[in-house]
Each structure stands twice: as structure tokens, then as C-alpha cells.
Amino acid sequence: MKAILKTISGFMLVVAIAAGYMMSAGIYNIGATDKHWLITEKLIEWMRNNSIAARANVLEVPTMEETEYLATGATHYDAMCTICHLAPGQELTELAQGLYPQAPVFHQRKLPAGTDAIETQTKAYFWVIKNGIKMTAMPAWGLTHDDETIWAMALFVQKLENMSADQYQKLISKHSNSDGHEHKHDHAHSHQKNGYDSHHQNKDID
Numbered sequence: 001m002k003a004i005l006k007t008i009s010g011f012m013l014v015v016a017i018a019a020g021y022m023m024s025a026g027i028y029n030i031g032a033t034d035k036h037w038l039i040t041e042k043l044i045e046w047m048r049n050n051s052i053a054a055r056a057n058v059l060e061v062p063t064m065e066e067t068e069y070l071a072t073g074a075t076h077y078d079a080m081c082t083i084c085h086l087a088p089g090q091e092l093t094e095l096a097q098g099l100y101p102q103a104p105v106f107h108q109r110k111l112p113a114g115t116d117a118i119e120t121q122t123k124a125y126f127w128v129i130k131n132g133i134k135m136t137a138m139p140a141w142g143l144t145h146d147d148e149t150i151w152a153m154a155l156f157v158q159k160l161e162n163m164s165a166d167q168y169q170k171l172i173s174k175h176s177n178s179d180g181h182e183h184k185h186d187h188a189h190s191h192q193k194n195g196y197d198s199h200h201q202n203k204d205i206d
């Protein structure tokens with residue numbers, strides 16, 4: 001028994017020294033063009049999903065009218081997310097091409113089967129949109145947006161499944177003037193309808 005323990009701790013010491021050497025000598029390639037090994041990728045994904053689930057599962061999805069979250073979600077999504085996540089009918093952007101890990105393309109994604117699974121996904125999406133994901137390009141939008149807006153985006157991105165470019169454009173043009181956002185500069189009649197965004201009011205645009 002003692003001999004086995006000795007062998008294991010000896011082995012761990014060698015691994016720790018080798019890891020320390022690799023890190024200090026710059027052997028590890030931090031570049032986004034150098035992909036992880038499959039096993040590393042799987043491990044990160046597993047840890048990521050467990051981390052998100054542990055924090056997201058305690059949340060409750062608020063009741064929101066579909067018209068309300070489509071309006072808010074579409075406008076914000078179009079203004080802030082498409083450069084990485086793309087939109088129906090949009091060509092791959094140079095930024096999205098360069099990302100590692102890659103940003104998911106929501107309109108090409110399938111919803112999980114069953115309402116429970118969709119609800120779990122909505123909570124996870126809300127949490128990710130609010131908090132971002134470390135060491136990826138996914139920003140934390142909760143620093144600048146309230147929960148209501150973030151729930152609307154979490155619900156909206158799931159409505160992107162199979163959405164055509166036409167349907168998307170209709171949503172954007174229908175709502176771009178009714179739910180203004182500071183990142184879009186074409187929102188003359190904004191803010192009155194959804195007062196949540198009042199700190200973004202920009203009266204001089206009107």
C-alpha cells in the first residue's frame with residue numbers, strides 16, 4: 001500500500017513539475033488557432049454546463065407575452081449579438097470566423113425536446129447572457145441591461161430556430177422603431193412603450 005502511494009505521489013510530482021515547466025517556458029500555445037485536444041474540449045464543456053446548470057436551475061422564467069419578448073428580444077439581438085451569433089440570411093462575419101470557441105448560430109439550432117427541457121435551456125441562456133462566459137468571447141450583458149430585457153433575449157433566441165431571413169427582417173423592421181436601443185441609431189420613437197430602458201433615453205434623437 002505504502003509503495004503504491006509513493007509511486008502515485010512521485011508520478012503527480014513529475015506531472016506538476018512538467019506542467020509548471022510547460023507553462024513557464026511558454027510551450028503551451030494560447031492562440032485561438034490552436035485547438036484543444038478533444039478530451040480537453042469535452043472536459044471544459046462538461047464543467048461549463050455543470051457550472052451554468054448549478055446557477056441557472058434556481059431561476060424562474062417570468063411570464064412574458066410573446067409579442068413583448070419578440071419585440072424586445074429581436075431589437076436587442078439585432079443590435080448586439082449578430083456580429084458573433086449571426087441572423088437568418090446573414091453571411092458569416094469575419095469576427096465570428098475568428099472565434100474560438102465558436103459562437104452558436106441560434107437559427108440553425110434545434111430546440112430540445114419537451115417543455116421542461118426548453119425551460120431549462122431558457123434559464124441557462126438567461127444566465128449566460130447576463131453573466132457571460134469566462135475565457136470565451138461571450139460578454140456579460142447584465143452589467144448594462146436589466147433582467148427583463150435579458151429574459152426577452154433568452155426567449156427570443158429560441159424563437160430563431162428555422163426562422164427565415166424574411167421573418168427576421170419583418171421582426172426587426174416592425175420593432176426597430178418601437179423599442180429603441182442605444183446601440184441602434186434609428187429609434188426615433190423609442191422608449192415610451194417599454195419603460196425599462198429609461199436610462200438609455202436619448203431625447204435629442206427625437
Ligand code: HEC
Binds near residue numbers: 077082084085100104
Ligand atoms: C463577441 C462575440 C459575442 C457576442 C457579441 C455575443 N456572444 Fe453570445 N456567445 C459567444 C460565444 C463565443 C459563445 C460560446 C461560448 C462557449 O462555447 O462557451 C456564446 C454563447 C452564448 C450563449 C450560450 C449558448 C449555449 O449553448 O449555452 C447564449 C445564450 C448567447 N451567447 C447569447 C448571446 C446574446 C443574446 C448576445 C447579444 C446580447 C450575445 N450572445 C452576444 C460570443 C458572443
